[in-house]
Amino acid sequence: MSTIKVKVNGKLVEAKVEGNMRLLDLVRDKLNLTATKEGCSIGECGACTVLMNGEAVCSCLVLAEQCDEAEVTTLEGLNDNPVTQKLQKAFIEKGGVQCGFCTPGVLVSATALLTKEPNPTEEQLKDVLEGNMCRCTGYQPILDSIQHALKS
Structure with missing residues (x-):
């Protein structure tokens, strides 16, 4: 101990x-x-x-x-983090959440990327999602949600 x-x-x-x-x-x-x-x-x-x-x-x-x-x-x-807040709003608007089990890890991973790289390529977004398993969405709604957050 x-x-x-x-x-x-x-x-x-x-x-x-x-x-x-x-x-x-x-x-x-x-x-x-x-x-x-x-x-x-x-x-x-x-x-x-x-x-x-x-x-x-x-x-x-x-x-x-x-x-x-x-x-x-x-x-x-990360509740007060503006990047996380944008992501959360976009996930709701674009249906990036289904069962929600993976969502905290995805949000933390995406926040880490977007904090370091505010304008990531689609390949960078896919790379960050590679470490997060989602059995519900097929990943496209998650990717769409992150891209929507980038535009807002």
Whole structure:
């Protein structure tokens, strides 16, 4: 057991963590930030995507101890982010959400891309979506939603 200090959604958190605790478990179970979902547990589906020091990561693949002195942002921490707000509005308008399970990871991934690259190519958008599995939409409504957000 070790104690880590991590800034989560702008707030400094001190937490006791087991050596095998994942960032996903810290976020969901200890901090009750449940937008981050557990899907595959092997980094393939993207449902658990969060930002760690500004980079999109699968929180199921990161040990909580690796987050000591890091900054972690979940979808809840992006509520006031103008990029995320545009994306959320576009997802509603363009039907980019069906069951919603993948949506938090997609929004976090898309926010990370659009924050770094405000005018991405379609190929860059497809690349960022590649890390997020959606079993409902067939991806086109998600892509359409992101492109709609870019135009607004």
